[in-house]
Amino acid sequence: MWQTIAKSVFGSSNDRYVRSLDKIVGRINALEEQLEDFSDDELKAQTLKFRKKLEEGATLDDILPEAFATVREASKRVMGMRHYDVQMVGGIVLHRGEIAEMKTGEGKTLVATLATYLNAIEGKGVHVVTVNDYLARRDAEWMGQLYGFLGLTTGVIVPNLPEAARRDAYAADITYGTNNEFGFDYLRDNMKQERRQMVQRPFNYAIVDEVDSILIDEARTPLIISGPTEDKSDLYIALDAMVKQIVKDQEALEKERGDELTEEESFYTKDEKTRNIQLTEEGVEEMEKRLIAAGLLETDNLYDVENTQVVHHLDQALRAVVMFKKDTDYIVKDDKVVIIDEFTGRMMDGRRWSNGLHQAAEAKEGVEIQPENQTMASITFQNYFRMYPKLSGMTGTAATEASEFWDIYKLNVVEIPTNVPVARVDEEDEFYKNTLDKFAAIAKAIKEKNEIGQPVLVGTVSIEKSELLSQFLDKEGVKHAVLNARMHEQEAHIVAQAGRIGAVTIATNMAGRGTDIQLGGNVEFRVGDELAEMEDGPEKDAAIERIKAEVKEERQKVKEAGGLFVLGTERHESRRIDNQLRGRSGRQGDPGLSRFYLCLEDDLLRIFGPDTLFSKMMNANLEDGEAIGSKWLSKAIETAQKKVEARNYEMRKQVVQYDDVMNDQRKVIYDQRAEIMDSERVDDVVLDMRQDAINSLVVEACPPGSYPEQWDVEGLKEKVADVLGLTPPINDWMEEDAVEPELIEERLQDLAEERLNERTAEIPENSWRRVEKSILLERLDYHWKEHLATLDALRQVVFLRAYAQKQPINEYKQEAFGLFQTMLDTLREDVTKVLMTAQLRPAAPPPSPRALPDLPDFLTGHVDPFTGEDDSNDGDGSERMQPLFGTLASSPVASTGTAGSAQRENPYADKNVSRNAPCPCGSGNKYKHCHGAVA
Structure with a gap:
């Protein structure tokens, strides 16, 4: 009780934290009048001024008020949009490495420009992570105007982007892209053979848009790069x-x-x-x-x-x-x-x-x-995003998962108040006996709203339900648009006009998220759709003004009809998804209405609802077509949702626990790879590996504390011949009085050194250094790939240990550690064997920087390691896969040639041919493997 009273008087801790930021917002506002008097050139010069301050020892927090005020003024001039005070609060929260929860329509994309600009001034790079490629392109182009005005560069990462273009995009001050593209580029970079092939820079700061979708929903399934079996x-x-x-x-x-x-x-x-x-x-x-x-x-x-x-x-x-x-x-x-x-x-x-x-x-x-495919590299989103020194995010729905954000990412969720109070009315759920009754009632409600001109946005959970509802609306004679997986190319355009008079839009799981629904329609989209063919000039300007006037008039009529009506056909297993749907209505103080329709046959209630729910409903003798609603029912549904959310959190936590084990090993391997790539020579590493390999051979055949007659001399001779290519007189050594394992090992080390010197005598030293480096990386990658496959298999079966009253995760840690040690031992022996016994050929000149080969077209996937669900490979993948690593014959010591396709002129460069489409030349190869190949 006292907590309730205190909260009503002083506000919640979130309210107090937000109020504490008002002082900083006041300092930002105090600079607005001064900056309005700046010329464009003076405003652009602010960036150089801030960089100089940072060089002189100032911190980002020191320059924050002036930098934010500069962005606000630049935004007014470039895009005609002024940041609200609550958007300034959101920008401060993002800069501090926290999650800003802002309602739909509050301008999160614009909010991100504040923290993005401030952190990009350092020149270390800022990554803005979006949920799909459309939003990455849109935001990079849209907000890139603002950053360009202030002297910063912007890049965007999209699928099928050539390596050189990716490198340039990551070198920009600000880089937009999806979580998948950023994650896969990290994995691909750690499969490359030379540092100059890598595209990413060291991580600095990331802002994650729709952070709940990316760090919660998609985080159940790791990113995986794989090749076929x-x-x-x-x-x-x-x-x-x-x-x-x-x-x-x-x-x-x-x-x-x-x-x-x-x-x-x-x-x-x-x-x-x-x-x-x-x-x-x-x-x-x-x-x-x-x-x-x-x-x-x-x-x-x-x-x-x-x-x-x-x-x-x-x-x-x-x-x-x-x-x-x-x-x-x-x-x-x-x-x-x-x-x-x-x-x-x-x-x-x-x-x-x-x-x-x-x-x-x-x-x-x-x-x-x-x-099928075999794992070659993998990482979870949790471990990928935890590599950023500073991470922040924004979304309309994060509060329900606040504990998970803190537990996994150490991210605090801050609820930012709306610029204008929310006027939307959220009605009680209506409950029906079966699906047909429910959909009949939904169709009737939609028709009623449609007749008065009120726009309706309907959220469904599957394509099947969308098409079923579409049939009901056809019977009622209601014109509507169905937005689902089959229509995903047009989703932004359909959703943008969902607020027009009498519009009825059916959207599967709120596809089109990220596109603002404005009452009366979206001017920008209407101009793009209706005036695309019209040339610039007075006639087009007049047409634009006409559209603006029409939208303004229509907006007023929609407001009078009650604003956007959001109708949910089913409760989702996550409350956040329901809140996302509701949040599409009532933006910036607009009127709105939301209501959910449920029935006993809904998956959430059928699978996760309490048994008593069914019996009580059936005992109530609910008539066909009759609806009921009650707080008890809503509470039961919320309980079912919390149950599912808790279960999903446990699944995600389990994925992290298992990947944490692999993550420690991944860091060791990737750090070792980076060290090898950065080294001019790796002979010290190779020497240590050879000495360790010889030591292992001797220890295995001559165990410590054993007698000479117990030694496996014949086994040692076979291993020495296989690994070192030597046939030393070990039998003669055994006849000596003072024979010891240490003496045998020492002699084998000397003989191996002599043999290697003989083999490399005719090879230039620089060429041999390249050979050592190439083979070391190649074998390291090969054994890491095999190790990942072994860990995959172990993860599938380790749960059986629970029957023996053992903790599967502890068993996995112990087994994985032992397997990692075994992998390292095998790697040492393998590298030694290849260098000591492989057939060497005259060296080819080192490849020029332009001729560096890109990685093959691996399959990239998003995989649940326990169930296989949500696993995926992106469109990058080629059906006919190349091998992951070349053989020794394709290493720098073998003769190489340059692919002609990468060198010849491309007559189709201006034809906008998809990189995965057949090449127009008729060769039968994909465009990217033919005339579209990048040199």
Whole structure:
């Protein structure tokens, strides 16, 4: 009670913190009149003045008021937009490395310019992270005008950008791009062979737009770069046919019985919460018979170790057929299975599920099956963004996840008040008995609003629900636009006009987020859509003025009709997604209305709702088409959402725990790679590896404390011949009286040194240094890739240790440490073997900087390491993959040639050909591998 009273009198801690920033805002405002008198040149000169102050010892906090005031004045002149005081507060919060929660329509994009400019003055680079490529391009172009006016450079990172252009973009003062592009560039940089091939600079400061979407929703699945394994298409197709038959048989039994089967009678059981499926004993026996008949089992027992691969792919086939639904989890487009993002409803073109799940879905739909992939590099968003010395973010919905932001990223969430009080009315949820009743009521409500001209934005959870509602609206004769994964190219234009009179827009999971919905329509988008063909001149100026007048008049009519009506067809499992949808209405004090429609068949209530909820609803004798609403019901729904949020947080935390183990090892490997790339010579490293390898050979054959007659002399001779290419007289050494392991090791070290000197006598020293460096990097990358594959396999099975009352994460840490030590031992031996025994050829001249090869087109994915869900490979990936690392023959000592395609003139340079499209020359290769290749 006392806390409530104190809060009402003094405000919450958040309110007090925001009020404490008013002094700084006052100092910024005091400079506005002075800066208004500056000429453009004087205003532009502010940047040089600030840089000089920093060189003289001032801090960013010292110059913050003047820098923010400069940005505000420049924004007024360049873009005609003046920052509000609450936007200044948001800018201070971002600069301090915190999360600014600002409602939709409060101008977060403009807020970011304040902290971005201030931190970019240092010249160390600022990354602005967006949720999609459209927003990255839009914001870089839009806000780049402001930064350019003030003398700063702006770059943007988008898919298929050539390496040279990426390097230039990262060298800019401010770089826009998506989280995926930044993360994949980091991984790719740490797979390159020379420092000058790398595109990123050391990390400095990042501002994450829609921070909840990127650091929470997408953080469940790590970024993964992978390459293909062997083709198993026949296996996928055979298992798919068997699974479909067994599912059909079970459904036939249920139909015959007229009731659900018990576990003893079923072939499989499913858990919709975890989206897992399990064969019962009956199912195992049935599948064994069918697999044996098809000749797919090595032994008669399905769960023998020899059948591990078959069991794995059988499980994935079951999940694909039973748990993953077409038009909800994926769609089939252009003979490909395309994943639907569960949070945005967008198509994720080129992205793929992992662990054979995508191949199982391809077999299910009868499309071409692409090969599986093997991990070559990976990192979680949590560990990627924690590498930035300073990190901040902004969104309209972060408060519900404030504890997670602090626990994982040490980011504090600050709620920024709106510039104008929110006038939107949030009504109680309406509850119906079934989906059809609910959608009929929704269609009726939309028609009522449509008749009075009130615009309606409808949020659905899947394409299937969008299209079902579309059918209901067609019956009611309501004209509407459906915005979902199938329409994602036009989403910004459709959403921008969702506030016009009588507009009805159906959006899957609020696709189009990031585009402002303005009542009466968006002038900028209307000009772009309606006047695109018109040339600049008086006629176009007059047309623009006409559109502005129309929008102004229409805005007033929409306000009188009640503003934007946001209608949710279902509660999402995350309260944030519901709040995002609601937040699209009521921007900048506009009127608005929001309401959610629910029913017993909604996934959230059906899967996660309490059992009592169902019984109470059914006992209430709810009539068909009748609606109810109550605070008890809303509370039960919120409880279900909190339950799911807690479960999802645990999943994300688990991903971080496991990746933290790998992260320590990743830092060691990447630091070692950087050190090797920066070194002129690595002979000291190679010598240490050779000495350690020889020591290991001797210790293994002649264990400490053992007698000479117990030594494995023959094994030692074989290993020495294999690793060092030597055949020393070890038997003669054994006949000496004072023979000791140390003496044998010393002699082997001397002989190895002599042999290496003989092998390199005819090779110029500079060439040999390049050979050592190339081989060291190549073998390091190869063994790291193999180590990642081993850790992937370990993570899949370590949970079984829980049956032995052991903590899986602790077991994983111990096993991973031992595997890492083994990898390092194997690496030392392998590098020594290659340098001592490989066939050397005359050296080619070092490659010129222009001829440096880029990495092959690896598949880049976004993968859940435990379930394979949300795994993806971006459109960069080529179907025919090149090997990850060259062989010794392709190292600098081998003769090399320059690819002609990268050198010849490109007659299609001005044709705007997609880099992944077939080359117009008719060669059959992709454009980027033919005339579009970059020198």
